[in-house]
Amino acid sequence: MKILHLDSSVLDENSASRALTAKVAAAWKSAxxxxxVRHRDLGAQAPQHLSPSYFAIGATPEDQRSAQQVSELKLSDALIEEFLAADGLIIGAPLYNFTIPSGLKAWFDRVLVAGKTFKYSAEGPVGLAGEKKVVIVATSGGKYEGTPVDAAHVGHLxxxxGFVGIKxxxxxxxxxxxxGPESRAAAVAAAEAQIAALFAGEPATVAA
Known part of the structure; x- marks a missing residue:
């Protein structure tokens, strides 16, 4: 099993989402x-955001591509390969200005590519990412569940x-x-309890 662990907080050791995704990774690994587990830190090293030169790659002959285009294509291909190879994903997604962090958005922009992670058919889009288990750790300073803010945060993810076929x-x-301290402590404790229960009934397996 391959697990891709994505963090996107820029708060380093002060990040609640990072602490919780680490607990998810440990629990999953224990089971x-x-x-x-492959860790990618999108907060410390976010993929380059999409650019005009990136979108021109497909129309540019290989021997005429700029160094920037070659670099961007190499990055995208590596991220897509890593994503498709994963059996499971852990996504740390703190709420930044009512949506996901820009580093996480940049990662999705790189891996959502027609013909690789999805395709269009006469019936509509078809996901190509395969069956994967995903655990999203969604943290926020306020409480927004059931609101438009949550739709732009967890709902977006x-x-x-779902667009690439992951249900x-x-x-x-x-x-x-x-x-406040009491609210924070209660929220973290509830999240930790949920994480502990996620893999509690999953029988441990060993390599053959």
Whole structure:
């Protein structure tokens, strides 16, 4: 099993989402000792945002591509390959200005590519990402579940994942983190309890 662990907070060790995604990774690894966890830090090293030169790559002969285009294509191909190879994903998604962090958005922009992770058919779009289990850790300073803010945060993530064919998505929430010490402690404790229960019934497996 391959697990891709994505963090997108820019707060380093002060990040609640990072602390919780680490617990998810540890619990998943404990339940599946043979699993290989690959960590990608989109907060510290976000992929380059899409540019006009990137969109011109397809119309540019290979021997005429600029160094920037070659670099951008190499990055996108590597991210897509890593994403498709994963059996499971852990996504740390703090709420930044009512949506996901720009580093996480940049990552999705790189991996959502027609013909690779989805395709269009006469009936509409078809996801090509395969069956994957995803755990989203969604943190926020306030409480927005059931509001338009949540639709632009967690709703955006589930929509994008569904677009590439991923339906097995679990959301771990830690909301109200900036609403006082008691609210923060309760939110983190509830999230940790949910994480502990996620893999409790999953039998441990070992490599053959």
């Amino acid at each position: 599946n000792p043979q699993a290989v 589930t929509t994008v994942l 097995d998505v679990t959301v771990v929430r830690a909301a109200g983190l900036n609403m």
